[in-house]
Amino acid sequence: MHTIYARFNNISAMFSSCLMALLAAIALSSFVFTADPKGDLSVASVQVFPGNARRYKNRDQDFAFVNFNVTADLSPLFHWNTKQLFLYVSAEYANKQGVKNEVVIWDRIIRRKEDAHVSIAGRNKYVFRELSTSFRDVSPAHYMLKYNVMPYVGVLTYGEAARTPEPVPFPERQELS
Known part of the structure; x- marks a missing residue:
């Protein structure tokens, strides 16, 4: 048959x-299963130093170094369909031409719910520079703690856990001695 x-x-x-x-x-x-975790992000200090960008043939640029403190409880984001979290701190500012920039300065991957209680006093992990060569006359930056939930099955979800209450201005360039 x-x-x-x-x-x-x-x-x-x-x-x-x-x-x-x-x-x-x-x-x-x-x-x-939606959660809205809250945290606290504060910027301890911002320093701007001159540097030489190798990529642009000995072109002088300003580099910013940011010291920040992060405390957050991201455990509500973990449930049976959460594989891991991608956590990052970004700086958002407008340059001299009025173009809005968002730069990731630090990140971490959290794989377990036990590691989701974050308390960090850190410094930017990645280079933070202004492409127009100088942070002078650049608007103050808002710093944000953002996350990306990566599930086993389904779509990626994004969110913001913390933000600096007021924008942090860039200080004057400090010369290296």
Whole structure:
């Protein structure tokens, strides 16, 4: 009546259809579990020093060094569909031409709920420089603690856990002695 190949095809088609329906239900259920974690971000100091950008053929540029303090409880973001969190601190400012820039200055990956209580006194991990060569006449920067929830199944979700209450101005350039 039916060959073994036809029966195998029917069984595998039924199995894959049920599996896709289960994965779709898991992905949609992620929207039910929403959390709004809160944290605190404060900038201890910002220093600006001259430097030489190797990429631009001995062009002098200003480099900013930011010391910050972060405390946050991100454990509400972990549930059964959370694989890991990508946590980062970014600076948002407008340059002399009025172009809005957002620069990531620090990041960390959190893989377990036990590690989701973050308390860090750190410094920028990545180079923070202004492409127009100088931080002079640049608007003050807002610093934000943002996160990205990476699920096992479903869409990536983004959020903001903390923000500096007021923008932090860039100080005058300090000469190296």
